[in-house]
Amino acid sequence: MPTQVEIAAHLDMSERNVRDVLNRLHIDWNQATLEDIRIAYIRDLRDKAAGRGAGNSVELTRAKTEEALVKAANGRLDYMAKIGKLVPADVAGKALNEWAVFANREFQMAVDRIIGDMESHSEQSVDQEKVTGIVRATAERVAGYAQKLGSDFEAGRNPLGASEDGRDS
Structure with missing residues (x-):
């Protein structure tokens, strides 16, 4: 021996x-x-x-790899926050709602100017109630959608359709 x-x-x-x-x-x-x-x-x-031996070594390797990926992702998030490229969800949601309010106000003023120009250049009057009803319904849909996106951000859901691995779809 x-x-x-x-x-x-x-x-x-x-x-x-x-x-x-x-x-x-x-x-x-x-x-x-x-x-x-x-x-x-x-x-x-x-x-x-072949990945069959050493007891739990395959699972341990997998767990270590996952831990390293999470650590790297958190590092990227920290970096993006430091350089001002990461926006907290509640801030993004509020910004969407404020944008919708601003956009709807501007849209309404533009429609009012169009109506005024049409009436001043022609002999016909425009049914302002009918136009305002259409514009208001559109503005409400825009505002509602902005509020939905904002609440999705705040709830941690992904309203913009980015995939699970963080890449945009």
């Missing part, structure tokens, strides 16, 4: 590593041949390479 020094030399590793490998493979080095040890070691390496 080979000694641990011979096994280490045969497998190109330290004696300490040989003891760990033999324990992990449940091999009694006093009972096994160099060939038996080599074959068991090679099969263990193949299993690990």
